[in-house]
Amino acid sequence: MKNYTLKHLQELESESIFILREVAAQFEKPVLLFSGGKDSIIVSHLARKAFWPAKIPFPLLHIDTGHNFPETIEYRDWWANEINATVIVKYVQDSIDKGRAVEEKGIHASRNVLQTVTLLDAIEELKTDCAIGGARRDEEKARAKERFFSHRDEFGQWDPKNQRPELWNLFNGKKNMGEHFRAFPISNWTEMDVWQYILAENIPLPKIYFSHKRKVFQRDGQWLADFDFMVKKPTEIVEEKIIRFRTIGDITCTGAVESTASTLEEVVQEVAASRTTERGTRADDKRSEAAMEDRKKAGYF
Amino acid sequence: MPEHQTSNINDQTSGYLEMDLLRFTTAGSVDDGKSTLIGRLLYDSKSIFEDQYEAVKASSEQRGEEYVNLALLTDGLRAEREQGITIDVAYRYFATPKRKFIIADTPGHIQYTRNMVTGASTANLAIVLIDARKGVIEQTMRHAFIASLLKIPHIVVCINKMDLVEYKQEVFESIKKDFEAFASKLDSIDINFIPISALNGDNVVDRSKNMDWYEGPTLLYQLENIHIASDHNHIDCRFPVQYVIRPMSNEYHDYRGFAGRVAGGVFQKGDKVVVLPSGFSTKIKSIDTFGGELEEAFSPMSVTITLEDEIDISRGDMIVRENNQPQISQDIDLMICWFNARPLQVGGKYMLKHTSRDARCMVKEVAYKMDINTLHRIEDDKTLQMNDIGRIKIRTTVPLFFDEYRTNRFTGSLILIDEATNETMGAGMIV
Structure with a gap:
């Protein structure tokens, strides 16, 4: 008899496509949260596969902190066109101007937390009933407890101790007015799976994932990119380094690593040999042991 | 168009693409060594990263604990860390060159039966832990029963803390006999027994030097080699229609595809099928994916099926074979x-x-x-x-x-x- 088994990346792909179709079937106005990072790129790539030959039946939503790498924005518009998807952009700056959010002060100031305000406002304005995200359970310990279909109350809050059980492939997306869901189709993928899949599928990525020369300064053992809005201590000296980014987020809290990996193959090799996690380069997770749990409870991605 | 980096090599021959996937569940309570065992598997397979280890070490020190408490790795929520217990199902990931593993780590106490059931629902294998000093207790039977009720095809019974019973074969054999007596009441499943010490690493990843009498595989070897190809039903063809794809574009003007995940059997292009509940018969015209048409599809593949005849089909309907119906x-x-x-x-x-x-x-x-x-x-x-x-x-x-x-x-x-x-x-x- 033939061997009817899937390789693990095929099985993960099949699971993610199933989740994406389930979202389209169970919800009226989903959006796909798109940051320009590799995880949201993968989710949009999977969405293209899930609904082909039809268009992806929901728009991409980008919450722009105003502190995005220009390469990310350029990539976003190119990729959306490539996969024939609609993009909606909402700006954290607008939330600040309207007095809905207050800019943080000091050298650790970041708009990372403020994104939650803009995101929840956008969800309300667009009447979004499900926001699809690229979070993975292997990233962070609070995310390890996340469901594929994750319920949010009318305040956008996550209640981790009272989550709906998820069994087999039965997903309960039922909700009352004003509530919404977050769906995480690549929950079961690891960082390595993502990179191997990008390699196998030959998915184009923003340039800043690859080695390049950049003006950076060191803080808490991390290399941060130097932009004019970055507040530096007098001791923090800007120098030029050959670096790349392992994750793509807000400039103020995304650390770079020194690397000469300039092709996908080299990046995969580097990830395979790495002894630290990619979230280790994220200052937003280092605020406290439960930093991610607290942000997620408030409605973060 | 900006130049975005892509790979020139489409199909890597690296082993990573040849791995399959095993989902297993562990159930256990405080003190039975479950966290230590998972910590050991992750640590010895080099799946714990330095920053994770450093973070756990720092927390352990701050809490005044004498050793690095690997349980802190698996307990994700603030309440779990404070109370030192696992409340919810946590998913963990590790890989060896042979397989990728997803662990559904669930609490073992009776008040968390629902979490165990949840973790078990998608598992191919269950690890049941027994404390060698205590033998088969109520909790053991509960875990085995849930595994059997949820039809987890394989159970590995790890008789743990062998170091505390001087690695004696008699202890192992006697617990094995007790478990087998009880398991005879359960639906037939594949059961294996391994004597281990999670704390010292005996028979977890490396063979124990303390138990020459045990000739079976280590736990990791068992996890890597257990046969899972037959865990899906490849006989009874079942295709629940999940979503109807209608592109409404010029290029695919009349396209109507039925998207879903094969729930059983092997569907082939040209197969005669029946659609439930309408009972109409037709043939499979094509099995489509973004990457191209397929000759056949089996569980758990996500595909899109098109049919020869125009039949009214919507989500919730099921495509099956004429002579094998649910x-x-x-x-x-x-x-x-x-x-x-x-x-x-x-x-x-x-x-x-x-x-x-x-x-x-x-x-x-x-x-x-x-x-x-x-x-x-x-x-x-x-x-x-x-x-x-x-x-x-x-x-x-x-x-x-x-x-x-x-x-x-x-x-x-x-x-x-x-x-x-x-x-x-x-x-x-x-x-």
């Missing part, structure tokens, strides 16, 4: 695990999800409740409270197309949902 009925017998603080109401109405079909149902009766520690049927108290498991009868508003859970986990399972709060109330296995 049961069709509105009266269904279930084993159910109850998840909610509000007990199951006989005569109560619930929403129901089964494959891609939504329906409503009424609970007709509770036949009996299980004592999940002894496997006895309780016939005088039929109230199903949270974490209880029992046998019930329901009547649905529309017919369901189903198989017994024992022959197909996808077409044999359903969940009940509260009509007011939308909470998932129970998980049912059709008998």
